[in-house]
Amino acid sequence: MLSSTAxxxxxxxxxxxxxxxxxxxxxxxxxxxxxxxxxxxxFHEWAAMLSIxxxxxxxxxxxxxxxxxxxxxxxxxxxxxxxxxxxxLANARENARAVRGTITSEMWEALNHTWLEIRDMSTxxxxxxxxxxxxxxxxxxSHLSRGITYGTLLQDDAFRFLRLGxxxxxxxxxxxxxxxxxHVLLPSLDDIGGAADYYQWGxxxxxxxxFESYRKVYRDLITPKRVAELLVLRxxxxxxxxxxxxxxxxxxxxxxxxxxxxxxxxxxxxxAGLRFGTVDEIFSLGLHEYLTGFLVxxxxxxxxxxxxxxxxxxx
Amino acid sequence: xxxxxxxxxxxxxGVRPSYQSFADWLKSTAPEVIARKRExxxxxxxxxxxxxAVYGEEAGKERLIPFDIVPRIIPAHEWKVMEAGLRQRVKAxxxxxxxxxxxxxxxxxxxxxxxQVLGNSQYRKEMAGVNVPGQVxxxxxxxxxxxxxxxxxxxxxxxxxxxxxxxxxxxxRKMMMRLFxxxxxxxxxxxxxHYPDLLLDNLRSVAPANVADPNVVLLTPGQxxxxxxxxxxxxxxxxxxxxxxxxxxxxxxxxxxRTTQGSKRVDVIYRRIDDDFLDPLSFRKDSVLGVxxxxxxxxxxxxxxxxxxxxxxADDKAMYIHVPEMIRFYCGxxxxxxxxxxxxxxxxxxxxxxxxxxxxLVVKEVHGSGGYGMLVGPTASKEEIRLFRxxxxxxxxxxxxxxxxxxxxxxxxxDSGVAPRHIDLRPFVLSxxxxxxxxxxxxxxxxxxxxxxxxxxxxGGTKDTWVLEN
Numbered sequence: 001m002l003s004s005t006a007x008x009x010x011x012x013x014x015x016x017x018x019x020x021x022x023x024x025x026x027x028x029x030x031x032x033x034x035x036x037x038x039x040x041x042x043f044h045e046w047a048a049m050l051s052i053x054x055x056x057x058x059x060x061x062x063x064x065x066x067x068x069x070x071x072x073x074x075x076x077x078x079x080x081x082x083x084x085x086x087x088x089l090a091n092a093r094e095n096a097r098a099v100r101g102t103i104t105s106e107m108w109e110a111l112n113h114t115w116l117e118i119r120d121m122s123t124x125x126x127x128x129x130x131x132x133x134x135x136x137x138x139x140x141x142s143h144l145s146r147g148i149t150y151g152t153l154l155q156d157d158a159f160r161f162l163r164l165g166x167x168x169x170x171x172x173x174x175x176x177x178x179x180x181x182x183h184v185l186l187p188s189l190d191d192i193g194g195a196a197d198y199y200q201w202g203x204x205x206x207x208x209x210x211f212e213s214y215r216k217v218y219r220d221l222i223t224p225k226r227v228a229e230l231l232v233l234r235x236x237x238x239x240x241x242x243x244x245x246x247x248x249x250x251x252x253x254x255x256x257x258x259x260x261x262x263x264x265x266x267x268x269x270x271x272a273g274l275r276f277g278t279v280d281e282i283f284s285l286g287l288h289e290y291l292t293g294f295l296v297x298x299x300x301x302x303x304x305x306x307x308x309x310x311x312x313x314x315x
Numbered sequence: 316x317x318x319x320x321x322x323x324x325x326x327x328x329g330v331r332p333s334y335q336s337f338a339d340w341l342k343s344t345a346p347e348v349i350a351r352k353r354e355x356x357x358x359x360x361x362x363x364x365x366x367x368a369v370y371g372e373e374a375g376k377e378r379l380i381p382f383d384i385v386p387r388i389i390p391a392h393e394w395k396v397m398e399a400g401l402r403q404r405v406k407a408x409x410x411x412x413x414x415x416x417x418x419x420x421x422x423x424x425x426x427x428x429x430x431q432v433l434g435n436s437q438y439r440k441e442m443a444g445v446n447v448p449g450q451v452x453x454x455x456x457x458x459x460x461x462x463x464x465x466x467x468x469x470x471x472x473x474x475x476x477x478x479x480x481x482x483x484x485x486x487x488r489k490m491m492m493r494l495f496x497x498x499x500x501x502x503x504x505x506x507x508x509h510y511p512d513l514l515l516d517n518l519r520s521v522a523p524a525n526v527a528d529p530n531v532v533l534l535t536p537g538q539x540x541x542x543x544x545x546x547x548x549x550x551x552x553x554x555x556x557x558x559x560x561x562x563x564x565x566x567x568x569x570x571x572x573r574t575t576q577g578s579k580r581v582d583v584i585y586r587r588i589d590d591d592f593l594d595p596l597s598f599r600k601d602s603v604l605g606v607x608x609x610x611x612x613x614x615x616x617x618x619x620x621x622x623x624x625x626x627x628x629a630d631d632k633a634m635y636i637h638v639p640e641m642i643r644f645y646c647g648x649x650x651x652x653x654x655x656x657x658x659x660x661x662x663x664x665x666x667x668x669x670x671x672x673x674x675x676l677v678v679k680e681v682h683g684s685g686g687y688g689m690l691v692g693p694t695a696s697k698e699e700i701r702l703f704r705x706x707x708x709x710x711x712x713x714x715x716x717x718x719x720x721x722x723x724x725x726x727x728x729x730d731s732g733v734a735p736r737h738i739d740l741r742p743f744v745l746s747x748x749x750x751x752x753x754x755x756x757x758x759x760x761x762x763x764x765x766x767x768x769x770x771x772x773x774x775g776g777t778k779d780t781w782v783l784e785n
Contacts, residue, residue, distance in 0.1 A: 003573045004562050101551035258577045309575040
């Protein structure tokens with residue numbers, strides 16, 4: 001496969017996944033900010049979300065004071081915020097457009113339709129009351145794209161680069177979602193098992209579609225440690241770090257190629273840590289510290305994927 | 316000027332035999348159904364993203380080419396003549412290109428003035444003596460035809476560089492079959508959907524000698540090019556890689572593409588980039604679209620470019636008038652398809668006549684393309700004519716003029732209902748080991764009342780083209 005095609009496919013999938021996860025992150029923050037039991041002000045929740053995405057300075061410059069309405073506008077439809085859902089969907093569509101010959105027409109049509117719809121929304125604007133419906137819509141469009149990919153695309157390297165983008169981005173995003181909530185919930189950690197905690201952690205689990213799974217797996221109170229275990233180490237949880245790295249690791253083996261030795265080694269290392277790690281180890285290091293380290297490693301894998309597959313200079 | 320020939324109705328208002336079946340259907344179908352289907356077509360084209368970019372407008376802006384649901388129907392016996400004429404014409408044009416880059420027999424014989432060829436900026440001296448596989452230069456030709464009367468087809472121009480529009484031909488057919496499957500059951504309409512197969516076969520047939528399983532790629536300037544949709548579409552339909560300049564590189568006169576598995580040799584490039592931008596080492600140095608060293612690999616016979624470099628000389632408007640002579644010279648036959656009578660403004664008699672009759676004539680720039688540098692006398696304002704006259708006088712040799720043909724019309728849906736609009740036809744002729752084509756081509760329609768300009772960049776639309784099988 002052409003290096004540039006692989007590059008577009010990978011970023012198309014990453015951008016779509018990013019849009020979905022941004023919607024998830026906004027959704028959980030929005031829900032948590034609505035909770036009566038919230039032990040911390042809504043201001044804190046939105047601020048933490050901005051800071052974990054590295055966007056608090058951009059936001060402050062453009063919008064000033066933090067309010068739910070303004071943060072949602074900034075993160076959902078702001079054309080000048082490169083990390084907004086609007087721009088993620090635009091990126092997904094632009095990358096898809098560049099490889100229309102490689103993806104199926106159904107895939108392209110779905111992405112293009114998504115783009116046309118959000119472009120309409122951006123001109124109409126989005127009231128706060130519609131926020132939840134909007135987040136649902138983003139998730140559904142992402143589900144649809146992924147479903148069409150599975151249902152229509154030949155499972156060759158094009159398919160693998162799409163999957164690689166999806167899971168690398170998802171690993172990054174799940175780690176961030178977990179980290180941001182941990183930030184917010186930190187002051188109340190002593191209050192383990194309290195009602196506030198139940199709702200807060202419940203909202204977090206719901207945001208990654210893991211609430212029911214938690215119930216099934218643990219049949220018990222929601223505790224931070226188990227939440228972390230579920231979202232970091234459980235390989236059967238579709239959005240957990242372990243599940244993502246399972247996929248990434250398998251994919252780099254399948255794609256292989258003449259230059260992929262170092263990439264395979266680094267994926268293997270990260271994968272093994274998740275496969276054989278324990279939640280006690282993670283907590284003795286500190287979850288925040290663990291997640292920060294994980295994000296650095298994911299970033300490094302992204303760089304290696306670039307140099308291994310996309311920026312070949314073997315003239 | 317006599318009233319235009321209408322493809323569907325005769326002068327008395329009766330329906331022509333070729334349209335009888337369609338006319339019956341149209342009469343028996345409720346207007347609401349048709350309105351709904353037209354809406355559906357519009358939505359589908361938007362969703363599928365069959366769009367084109369317009370030069371001079373905001374970068375990256377995309378527009379739909381309007382699609383009209385009334386097909387343009389060509390009777391079998393007319394197509395037979397057109398097909399024979401197209402084969403003859405394209406064969407002669409390829410022979411001409413080979414000749415002028417080699418022995419120049421036609422110039423030696425004095426059949427075409429030497430200076431008009433060798434002094435033309437479209438003549439590529441770099442191509443002199445270069446041998447191309449099968450002596451084929453114009454692998455893909457788009458020949459624009461117009462009809463002026465019963466059985467009266469004229470060639471308006473030959474497009475031998477990177478003719479576009481075939482994707483609309485294919486999408487229009489797909490759309491018609493999707494909207495009105497019952498129409499295709501009523502009568503035998505020649506299929507066109509196998510065009511990508513013919514094209515791929517054609518490209519493979521001109522691979523460099525001794526390449527067993529040629530790797531064919533389509534080279535595009537990128538997604539901001541006006542025809543990008545078509546490039547991606549054709550690459551996908553043929554199952555070949557769509558590449559941009561920086562996907563390719565040249566090592567020891569061999570072209571490779573960069574892939575995730577390392578480099579892979581490229582044998583045939585269906586390029587949709589103009590000559591000037593192909594290779595910054597040989598042509599325009601500021602080109603970022605091309606591949607350094609490509610031309611050298613090409614000259615060495617290590618890679619085939621389709622179309623060849625230097626075809627622009629043969630479709631230049633200054634050369635157009637000589638095509639009938641080329642047919643006589645290389646084929647030893649009389650031309651089957653006629654040229655539109657043409658005045659060369661470089662000749663003083665012609666110039667005088669044209670300047671005296673500007674309001675009746677169509678004047679075209681010799682090196683222009685896309686309908687930008689032209690004057691359509693009958694529809695132009697006095698001011699437009701005055702300005703164009705000044706341009707002509709400043710450089711008469713840059714222009715040719717033709718009578719305003721009353722292009723045939725075809726019923727077309729417009730805001731006020733169904734009304735006749737002028738149309739032309741661009742068949743696509745493929746030359747490789749053999750000459751092949753699918754029946755018909757792309758019909759373009761001028762949507763403005765009275766307008767004769769069908770270019771999509773000037774507000775033209777398209778129609779499905781049916782060649783009847785009996």
